[in-house]
Amino acid sequence: MKRLLVAALSVLSTAAIADDSLVSRGDYLVNTVMACGNCHTPMGPNGPVMDKALGGGLRFDTPFFDVTAANITQDEKTGIGTWSDEDIKNALIKGVRPNGIKLAPIMPTAFYQVLSERDLDAVVAYLRTVPAVENEVPTPFYKVAIEAHPIPGAEAPIPEEARAGDPVKEGFYLATIAHCMECHTGWVDGHPDPVNALGKGGMEFPGPWGVSVAANITPHPEKGIGAWSDAEIATAITTGVRPDGRHLFPPMGFPFYANMKPEDVAAIVAWLRTIPPVE
Ligand code: HEC
Ligand code: HEC
Structure with a gap:
């Protein structure tokens, strides 16, 4: 009614x-x-x-x-x-x-x-x-x-006008609300350190799949995903398949990200390229 x-x-x-x-x-x-x-x-x-x-x-x-x-x-x-x-x-x-x-x-x-x-x-x-x-x-x-431990630069609302036409800013915004870095930030001295270890990975997630470990998603060429193409990164995010063919385990959120608009995924990839590479 x-x-x-x-x-x-x-x-x-x-x-x-x-x-x-x-x-x-x-x-x-x-x-x-x-x-x-x-x-x-x-x-x-x-x-x-x-x-x-x-x-x-x-x-x-x-x-x-x-x-x-x-x-x-x-x-x-x-x-x-x-x-x-x-x-x-x-x-x-x-x-x-x-x-x-x-x-x-x-x-x-x-x-x-x-x-x-x-x-x-x-x-x-x-x-x-x-x-x-x-x-x-x-x-x-x-x-x-x-x-x-919020991400520096994300302590206050970022309105639409401030991101329009800038994929890196849009990617920062989307990756933040997607809380990618809640899982992918490295821990230093017993707490997540988004200043020195943003995207470093290392957090462990036990579950029925065994223990998955959040990957290093910084542009580091060996330890991170710096050597992957944009398309390879987008595929891993949206389908959970890595360039080497391995399927990612939960709780990586690819079943949700599968329906993300391609331009939003591209924006996230553009931002990931800009974070400092860490080992
Ligand atoms: C990483 C896991 C996680 C994600 C993602 C998450 N939440 Fe939560 N949320 C929790 C947990 C755990 C609690 C309960 C925390 C507690 O009891 O102290 C909670 C509590 C809440 C509450 C308070 C409800 C109550 O009855 O106390 C609301 C509202 C809420 N979440 C909304 C959302 C919305 C909307 C989203 C997505 C935009 C979201 N959450 C994403 C884990 C999550
Ligand atoms: C709830 C925790 C969680 C969230 C949120 C999360 N991830 Fe992940 N992610 C993981 C885990 C755990 C792995 C490793 C899984 C495995 O190795 O099987 C992973 C793997 C990846 C990989 C593959 C890297 C590699 O070397 O294998 C990429 C790329 C990635 N995540 C990007 C993202 C992006 C971008 C976001 C946000 C849109 C995100 N993740 C959100 C937990 C998470």
Whole structure:
């Protein structure tokens, strides 16, 4: 009933038409570039369980916290159906829940501060359309307070005008909201170091596949991907196949990046070429 009404309204008002494009931009960001489902959708033996999309997913039991990616569907009891738009934005870019409790930094909040106002609106507009899934995730448990380590230059929103026509800037923006460097930054002295080890890799991900190790994706000719062609890098990002034919393991997000627009992938590759090569 409610949906019918919305459909009828969207024919009548231009505001609602503008809203539609906001929702489709949000759909693209959430399900492709930002890969929210890589954490927030439950994993079954055959991959993500899509009829429970965004209904709560991976558990991260670490020395710092034991948290589960929340149910971010519109369910009012177990999801975020009762949150205001402002509540959702605060969680996304400030990492704070409506009850004041801070989210563990595994939620890539530090990477979302860069979101333009329009893209932030788009993500929220799309989340409003996600069907409610009733699924209670375990209560988070925090052991040690830890800080997030944002990427230098990504501490504040970068609006559309500031990126237009500049693939390297667009690539920096997209790679940041895709949180590539949450996994691919090297650790120095017990914490990720995006200043000296951006793209160095080394983080380990145990799972049913064994242990995958985030690769060095800097332009270093031997240790990184400096010798790969643009097309080879794009293929690895979107299909998970390396130039030597090996298939990449999770949690590398290629099933999501598969639907990224070619010009967006090209922008990310253009930016990756500009980061300092590290061994
Ligand atoms: C790397 C994994 C990961 C990705 C990617 C991720 N999240 Fe999260 N998110 C989490 C975890 C884990 C929590 C819970 C943290 C805690 O309990 O302290 C969380 C919490 C949240 C919350 C708070 C919900 C609540 O009930 O407390 C919202 C809202 C949210 N995420 C939205 C998103 C959106 C939207 C995206 C994509 C744009 C996204 N997340 C991408 C891991 C992730
Ligand atoms: C959730 C963690 C995670 C995220 C997010 C992530 N990656 Fe990866 N990535 C990995 C892991 C782990 C590997 C290695 C997998 C393997 O060796 O099987 C990898 C491998 C790669 C490779 C192959 C390099 C090589 O030498 O084999 C490239 C290129 C790459 N990632 C680029 C990206 C880009 C660009 C993004 C963002 C758009 C990204 N990754 C986001 C975890 C991640």
